[in-house]
Amino acid sequence: MLVRREFLISKLYNFALINMLTTKNNITVMILKKISRVRILQLFLLLPLLIVISGTTSVSAQTANYFIYPDHFAIKQFRSTVGLSLSDLPEDMVEEGSDFIRGPLFNAQALFGLPENFQIYGGFYTNFITYHFSLGPKWNHQINQFAFAIGYDIAYWFGALNQFGFKSKVNGWIHYPNITLGYDFEKFAISIKTEAIIQTGRTEKADDVEVSSSLNTFAGVIIGIYVEQPLWKDQYLLLGLKSNITKFYYPIWAALPTFNRYFYIPEFVVGFNL
Numbered sequence: 001m002l003v004r005r006e007f008l009i010s011k012l013y014n015f016a017l018i019n020m021l022t023t024k025n026n027i028t029v030m031i032l033k034k035i036s037r038v039r040i041l042q043l044f045l046l047l048p049l050l051i052v053i054s055g056t057t058s059v060s061a062q063t064a065n066y067f068i069y070p071d072h073f074a075i076k077q078f079r080s081t082v083g084l085s086l087s088d089l090p091e092d093m094v095e096e097g098s099d100f101i102r103g104p105l106f107n108a109q110a111l112f113g114l115p116e117n118f119q120i121y122g123g124f125y126t127n128f129i130t131y132h133f134s135l136g137p138k139w140n141h142q143i144n145q146f147a148f149a150i151g152y153d154i155a156y157w158f159g160a161l162n163q164f165g166f167k168s169k170v171n172g173w174i175h176y177p178n179i180t181l182g183y184d185f186e187k188f189a190i191s192i193k194t195e196a197i198i199q200t201g202r203t204e205k206a207d208d209v210e211v212s213s214s215l216n217t218f219a220g221v222i223i224g225i226y227v228e229q230p231l232w233k234d235q236y237l238l239l240g241l242k243s244n245i246t247k248f249y250y251p252i253w254a255a256l257p258t259f260n261r262y263f264y265i266p267e268f269v270v271g272f273n274l
Contacts (some may be wrong), residue, residue, distance in 0.1 A: 065236045067273045068226040069182040069189040070140035070149035073113035080110040081238060083271025089252060090263050103127050105251055107271070117141060121153060130159035130251050134176065149180040153195075161254045170253050172202035174219075188229035195222040197246055220246025220262060228273065240269035 064071055067081045084104040109123040118139050125132040136153030158171035175198040182191035199215040226240035244265040 064184070064189070065230075065234050065273050066182075066184075066189050066228050067109070067111065067236070067238060067271070068180065068191045068193060068240070069184060069228055070142070070147040070180050070191070071184075071189075072142060073111065073117070073119050073140070075113050075115055077113035078110065079273065080108070081271045081273045082106075082108045083238065083269060085242070085267050085269045087244075087249075087251070087265050087267045089249075089265060105267075111138070121151060123153070123155075125251075127251055129161050129254055130157065132157040132250065136176070140180075145184040145186075147182045147184070149182075151178045151180075152176070153178065157250055159253055167207055168254065169205045170202065172250075173200045174198065174250065175200055176222075188227060191226045191228070193222075193224045193226065195224075196220075197222065197248075199248060219248045220244065222246075224267075224269070226269070231272070234274075236273035238269070238271035238273055240271075242267040242269060 065079065067079055073079075084106045086104050087102075089102060105125055105127050107123065107125045109121070112120045112122075114120060116139075118137060121134070121136050121138050123132075123134040125134075132155055134153045134155035136151055138149055138151035140147060140149035153176040155174045155176065156171070157174065158169070160169045161167070176195045177198070178193060178195040180191055180193040182189055197219040199217050199219050201215060204211050222242055222244050224240050224242035226238060228236050228238050231237040244267055245262055246265065247260065247262055249263070249265055
């Protein structure tokens with residue numbers, strides 16, 4: 001009975017895939033997209049648990065290469081991380097035909113140590129139609145294995161789209177005051193980072209029409225939970241789940257969202273601390 005059931009499931013999936021390729025049935029495409037999102041969600045939720053269970057090497061404060069966890073920094077010490085994130089975008093915010101916006105968001109980030117537990121943070125994010133640069137100070141403090149940090153990042157971002165009948169450009173400024181709390185379990189570290197999203201200006205241009213806005217508005221919050229653990233020698237694996245609760249999510253500006261309400265956008269993060 002079990003073999004027959006698996007055989008039937010396989011036949012149904014193959015039928016759906018063939019139907020999608022030959023007839024481009026919209027209902028089938030929607031179902032398969034939902035299935036893939038569920039699998040991605042399950043994978044990202046299971047990975048931190050698997051990493052925690054499999055960890056066997058303890059990490060000392062002198063050798064740790066944490067990036068999100070507010071670790072102690074020596075003066076002129078440099079740390080960096082590279083990675084990508086995937087977001088599950090609301091269907092009513094991004095239309096079915098806007099699949100080019102659903103791609104991953106690649107990032108490169110760095111920290112540079114200053115005196116008195118201060119650091120300078122710099123970050124770069126892109127999905128190849130949008131570019132986001134951020135810079136800001138950070139201060140951290142440790143109490144045994146607990147640590148916390150406060151920071152204030154200022155970002156300039158811009159984008160351009162000259163495809164699919166669009167000829168649009170946009171640029172703007174966003175401020176991210178943030179607080180991070182973390183705990184070092186020796187074999188790994190867990191951190192919770194909360195950021196406010198404050199838009200201070202945005203300029204949009206469609207063909208020859210340009211609209212500038214001086215916003216200074218609170219656009220939402222980002223709450224992220226991150227796990228960092230040694231992967232190989234000094235390289236660390238970073239996994240995170242970010243909850244974006246916001247009226248404006250800059251990576252999808254090209255979808256021209258016009259809703260004036262808050263959306264919940266989960267964002268799954270994978271990174272490598274170098």
